[in-house]
Amino acid sequence: MSYHFNEIEAKWQKYWADNHTFKAENNSDKPKYYVLDMFPYPSGAGLHVGHPLGYIASDIYARYKRHKGFNVLHPQGYDSFGLPAEQYAIQTGQHPAITTETNIKTYRRQLDQIGFSFDWSREVRTSNPDYYKWTQWIFIQLFESYYCKDSNMARPIAELISVFEAEGNARINAACDDDVTAFTAEDWNGFSSEEQQDMLLKYRLTYLAKTEVNWCPALGTVLANDEIVNGVSERGGHPVIRKKMTQWSMRISAYAERLLQGLDTIDWTDSLKESQRNWIGKSVGASVTFNVNNHDAVIDVFTTRPDTIYGVSFMTLAPEHDLVSKITTAAQKAEVDAYIEATAKRSERDRMADVKTISGAFTGAYAEHPFTKEPIPIWIGDYVLAGYGTGAVMSVPCGDQRDYDFAKHFNIPIPNIFEGVDISEEAYSDKDNTVIANSDFLNGMNYKKATKRAIYELEQLGQGEGKTNYRLRDAVFSRQRYWGEPFPVYYVNGKPQMIALEHLPIVLPEVEKYLPTEEGEPPLGRADVWAWCTESNAVVPNDKINDTTVFPLELNTMPGWAGSSWYFFRYMEEAANRGNVFATEDALKYWENVDLYIGGSEHATGHLLYSRFWVKFMHDRGFVGVDEPFKKLINQGMILGTSAFVYRLTLENHSDYLANVLTGNEFTQEEKRKIDSFIEIYNNKVFASYEFVKNHPFKEWIPEQNKGTLHTYIPEIYEALRNHFKDMSKVIEGIGFTVSKVHVDVSFVDSSDKLNANKFEKWRPELSNSEFLLKEGSFLVSREVEKMSKSKYNVVNPDAICEQYGADSLRLYEMFLGPLEQAKPWNTAGITGVHGFLKKLWKLYVDDNGIKVNDAEPSKDNLKTLHKTIKKVEDDIENFSFNTSVSTFMIASNELTQQKCTSKAILEPLLVLISPYAPHIAEELWSKLGNDQSISTAPFPKFEEKHLVESSKNYPISFNGKMRFTLELPLDMSKDDIEKTVMAHEKTIAQLQGREPKKVIVVPGKIVNIVG
């Protein structure tokens, strides 16, 4: 009986589905464990072998936890709103819901065939109205909340309103827009309803604001930064302009400090936490107000170094700063205007990328130093960004390198305010060893003391205060797209109104085209039935809009991160109980949060920050009990492709070339004609084995297809051409060629990098009848590691692997490739190693007569092999070191085969160890051993130290640290006895050649080292 993996795998996948083997229970005596994969977007291309890597790892962990007696929640679903489906819809007119459905089917089939232990009964899809009903509900809750800085949490907006009614906003300490001014209870009560709504919007956790976006008029849409290349759109190369649009924003900045502090409570990688810390960008310092001379104006700056305030020798404003036009003197106006114009032309990217060019202009105006009252020239410079802080800097050239460079460039004085520091070459930015000088009351103080004192003195003057600044900006939440969640919002007199929970979901309307309207409105502007009737509480046709009972609905949709910011809570509830709540309290209480989250690092500052924000908000408002979504998080590394290249010859007639003329090589008309017809037949059809190119000095210069040309004279190839085309040497003499490197589909190449010429010729019509220049009888391709992508022909589909080797082989091999978190290249050739292991494993249990396992008493060696495997595998899984477990399994099966082990006492527990990795073969052999229950909850074997206890050790004997030979000695031998035995050994005597050792180091159980 041999190992028929296809049959076995299909059988068990069906069994698991039919028996709901992996259904999680919401009521269980077992401890809970929640393992989650990052939400997949079901793309049209389906899965390639890189995608399941993280799913396999999490599946191993989930299965392991079941063996360890946990009630495991391991769900899966789809982040099914998104741009690709919408773009496909724009191109083809096909409704995104249909393509999404098709793509999900493909995904599901591919996932099923890999044998994941998902509880599919809990599947969610963000584009499903039953789901996005609750996304809309959360949005409403954000709208109905403000952030109270006193209690440091979100609270209902109603509380704020009652304070406004009773006493105005003077005592309110809340996160709000910068432009909020003070008002009294009388003011508030006197406000019109519209004025009150406007004011509340400045406090709400989601609010409407005019935000600058990258608007592409030609595409009629807003683009993300990475969709813009060199100032034009990536698609189509259309111009992009900065445009202000009214959009929903999320007041995530209110949570900056808590998002930062929360990082200390979760088990994430340092690099990930570091990215989030950088993104939040906390800096502690002071805000300082400078009066502008001869103007009724002030410049506010934020500085992290108030201690250096006496070193200020100029101010720099962003060219876009509002004050610039007001304060610029007539004499400087021309220069300043020219500079502003030049800056505006430079794209944000150019401006940021160019660090070397120092540019700026003097406004002619002066500010007043708060302490010395000296005039300080005000400059503008594009190294100051309008969007960060206040858009203005107090420039301290002696302490900041950029200020220093600017001052040097424009001959601005650089006063030195540091004691005993040379600043003639560069700025001195070391905070720790600073002693302040030339600074009046700050003289002699260190950074800490001087900072404190400077802030105190500024407060006395009323010109500054201590302040903490965060880089984190509020997140824009509107998208001008079709395929996303509609907002539960309609507008009365232009003011947003929320639709009550009982009328949700507001379902995405039908449109006849998925493009923006001609007027530049989002695609929902094309919907005919998209108005809200406050009497029937229903969506009604637009022509009913009367602005008394029927109002227009919001035209934007929500961004991709809306649905993915809370989906992990939805999984906690069983589908049957999801009707009236996003998840019941019991479910939320039982599952708490995700214990293990696995996914790619590209979500470091997007999804992973936004979901933390939403969870903290939901926690504040009492909707969930936890305030972090993901306790432990692991990033899986990317799987790269191993591209294959062939070397193609592009032929030219060189009969008249100098080289031939010089050698006296002449061609007759007849010969030239032959050359031409040869080229006609064989141009771009002759391929040279990589062996010919391998040692060429300019190998690196050989261009890829269509990427320039390089004439390469490779004598071996001429030689090969002459051999290949017998009796045509004269023709060959007259031919010149260019070699270019061409991607070839990796499925045509075998494990030894030999090309399958048949498959290659059938690939494309123009490749038929190709000629191959072999070296030593074989045609080799070259290989390079690149990102896996269709255009590089290095994509490997898991379907093909499952078909040829089976899902268990795929699972093992993905793990075997290397550490989970590291990027590593895929090379299908290596899979024969793990596949061979599974066959060997099978043979350990089954021979031609069926199962061969018996009740034989296990030998000492058998037990040793089993228990060292238990220990190693358990440690490995706990440390997410899955690659080393696979090696351990191989070693165990090699050893047990060697030992001719047939003992059930060994082979049965071994199956449990392997089952998280290769569940199908484990189930099959488990049932063959007579078990009638699935292996999935069989207890994990218990490690027993006693089987590993050794009586002797093969000591390495080193001389001056170099191992020369080994010696088997009893472990209970004393240090002295070991030394005596070793010193008396003939090999030791031979090594020493009569020398007297200076010292003998004996570490019992480890090593002996003889020095001298």
Add this chain to the structure above:
RNA sequence: GCUGAAGUGGUGGAAUUGGUAGACACGUUGGACUUAAAAUCCAAUGUCCAUUAGGACGUACGGGUUCAAGUCCCGUCUUCAGUACCA
């Protein structure tokens, strides 16, 4: 520039606390079986020197600590990822 991770045979990688560097695989070479191929099995395989015995070198590079360094310390280089005129 900054932050983080990493650099080990032809290749993927192992070495968990400083203690036998290269486990386990792939590939390669040779052999067995076979009419042949596939499959399977056996052996060798870091580099160099040597017929053998054996020896020298060897974990990016240069130093250091130690009886002993892939592992610890200092410096340099390279690669990858993230981020960026962040005041």
